[in-house]
Amino acid sequence: GQNIDQPTEMTATEGAIVQINCTYQTSGFNGLFWYQQHAGEAPTFLSYNVLDGLEEKGRFSSFLSRSKGYSYLLLKELQMKDSASYLCAAIDSNYQLIWGAGTKLIIKP
C-alpha cells in the first residue's frame, strides 16, 4: 500500500532550527509537496520538490532524496508564528496525492 510517515508532534525553541522528516512509499513518484496549516486556517503551499536536492526559500528549505523515499522540511530562525501543522504529500504515478497525517510543531519562547 501507499504510505507517508511523519512525526506526530515536535517542539522547538524560538530562534532555533528544526527539521521535520517525511518518508514515503508510493507506486511511482511525481513529486512531493509541503503545506503549512495554522490551527483553524487553510493549508497553504510551502514547497514542491521533484528532483533530488535542497530547495531554499527564505527561512524554509525542503530536501528530497528519491532513492531513499525521504524528504525533510528545514525551518531556520524559528518564530512563534511558525507554530502550525506541517503536511507532507507525495504524488504517485497516477498523479494522486498521498498525504501524511501532519506534524504539529510547537514553538516555545
Place this chain on the structure above:
Amino acid sequence: ETGVTQTPRHLVMGMTNKKSLKCEQHLGHNAMYWYKQSAKKPLELMFVYNFKEQTENNSVPSRFSPECPNSSHLFLHLHTLQPEDSALYLCASSQDAAGGPSGELFFGEGSRLTVL
C-alpha cells in the same frame, strides 16, 4: 486569503437534516476538490472535478453528494449523516488536476461540521 472561500465555516446538524456546503474559487482554476480532515489523520480525498466533470469519487458514501455547476463553484450536499462524519471539510482548487508544480492546491479555510 487563498482565493478559495467556503461557507458556512461552522455547521451543526442532526442526523436527519439536509444541509449544503459551498465553495467558490476566484483563481480561474480548472480543478476543484473536496477533502475530509479528521484529527491526527491524513487528508482524505472525497471528490475531484476537472472542467466541471467529476473525475474521482473515492468510495464516498451516498449521503455525501457533490455538485459542480461551473468551474468556480463546488457544493457538497449532506443528508442523513452519521456522528462519525463530524470533521473539517476542506475545498481546494488547482490549475489542473494532474499534479506537478501546476497541481499546487489552494485550500479554503474549511467548514467545521458537527453531526449530533
